[in-house]
Amino acid sequence: MSQANVTRGATADRNDALPYDVDVLRLGHRLVRDARMSTHVGLVARALGARSLIISGADDETVDSLRRVAERWGGNFEVAFTKSWRETIKKHAGIVVHLTMYGERLDDCLKRIRENLQLPEDSSKRKRVLIVIGAEKVPSEIFQIADYNVAVGSQPHSEIAALAVFLDRLFMGEELYYRFDKAKIRIVPKAKGKHVEVL
Amino acid sequence: MSQANVTRGATADRNDALPYDVDVLRLGHRLVRDARMSTHVGLVARALGARSLIISGADDETVDSLRRVAERWGGNFEVAFTKSWRETIKKHAGIVVHLTMYGERLDDCLKRIRENLQLPEDSSKRKRVLIVIGAEKVPSEIFQIADYNVAVGSQPHSEIAALAVFLDRLFMGEELYYRFDKAKIRIVPKAKGKHVEVL
Numbered sequence A, B: 001m002s003q004a005n006v007t008r009g010a011t012a013d014r015n016d017a018l019p020y021d022v023d024v025l026r027l028g029h030r031l032v033r034d035a036r037m038s039t040h041v042g043l044v045a046r047a048l049g050a051r052s053l054i055i056s057g058a059d060d061e062t063v064d065s066l067r068r069v070a071e072r073w074g075g076n077f078e079v080a081f082t083k084s085w086r087e088t089i090k091k092h093a094g095i096v097v098h099l100t101m102y103g104e105r106l107d108d109c110l111k112r113i114r115e116n117l118q119l120p121e122d123s124s125k126r127k128r129v130l131i132v133i134g135a136e137k138v139p140s141e142i143f144q145i146a147d148y149n150v151a152v153g154s155q156p157h158s159e160i161a162a163l164a165v166f167l168d169r170l171f172m173g174e175e176l177y178y179r180f181d182k183a184k185i186r187i188v189p190k191a192k193g194k195h196v197e198v199l
Helices: A035-047 A060-073 A085-091 A106-117 A141-145 A159-170 B035-047 B060-073 B085-091 B106-117 B141-145 B159-170
Strands: A006-008 A020-026 A052-056 A078-082 A095-105 A127-133 A148-151 A178-180 A185-187 A196-198 B006-008 B020-026 B052-056 B078-082 B095-105 B127-133 B148-151 B178-180 B185-187 B196-198
Touching: A020 A035, A020 A085, A020 A159, A035 A052, A035 A060, A035 A159, A035 B035, A035 B159, A052 A060, A052 A085, A060 A078, A060 A185, A078 A085, A085 A127, A085 A141, A095 A106, A095 A141, A095 A159, A106 A127, A106 A148, A106 A159, A127 A159, A159 B035, A159 B159, B020 B035, B020 B085, B020 B159, B035 B052, B035 B060, B035 B159, B052 B060, B052 B085, B060 B078, B060 B185, B078 B085, B085 B127, B085 B141, B095 B106, B095 B141, B095 B159, B106 B127, B106 B148, B106 B159, B127 B159
Parallel strands: A020 A052, A020 A127, A052 A078, A095 A127, A095 A148, B020 B052, B020 B127, B052 B078, B095 B127, B095 B148
Antiparallel strands: A006 A178, A185 A196, B006 B178, B185 B196
16 A cells, blocks of 8 residues: 655645555444445545544445545545454554544654554654444454554544544644645645636 | 533532533434434534533434433533524524635644633633534535634544544543533543443
């Protein structure tokens, strides 16, 4: 999988990337019922700095709509399917973060995750994070396999929201400042109304 | 509408509240199609410190499921309908924040919103914020009525994610530390597995 091609807004053409390679694994996707939710999961992953979404379960609608967005709005975000989430997790050479309301407090975990991700200054290797998010039921095995079970609050809410807050915290807000290359369309921030640039 | 009854986790019975009264107005809710998305919007609003959700459009399924959660998990989160979002916005005595990918950058806006919300030290009045989030199409009038059009990134993603990141930034992460009173059930954060307290 390629690196996220997001370039810092202010310096247009640089091929800067965010400090970690983040992939998102979506468990328990159910056909039709979850199409829209999984599409949102994918859009959030892409917009907030992850480089791919891997869906456990198959659904062409979700994939098509995410690919259309990526083509129009730029970047190299990828969408894939897996028949075995176990295999996907096992093969992943990085930290596995499971977002769950039953987990440890976000701030506590983030501190440890950040320490874990700290690289020696001279290292050119990028650290990888696999974020696992479930649908309503998650196999209990996941809690054991994950390096971190992280709760973005211990109240029931939304895996979309949990993913968004986690990415925003992990990247410390930097993810909002990068811009995607190869975009056909781009928004210029504006106080009132809409300013869309066709590239 | 009552104040959010969220008490800081560490000091159990205090009736502390977050610094602002935040309500969320959900525009363009379409029956059935949007039930799950609006339910997630409501859950995120509640879990991340807002005190109510107002839905423009009517859907009993969404309301019922949000009320069931609030009853089980505690707090005073309210769900209401409006037939006229114009009226709801007009009647709201506070700052109107419209979350839109076309708006100004989050960091820039937040700075100004925070200044705007700053109260004189001796004031006992609480400042109010109405967060407006749309479905796919938002009437252009909203851009004019809103005090702030705020972009949580200028890439297409999810109103659920935008709401979550905005609330987390507005409350500076504090919202995750409060706990809801009158709860029948509560989660105790845990590294592996689930620890549910029945109260």
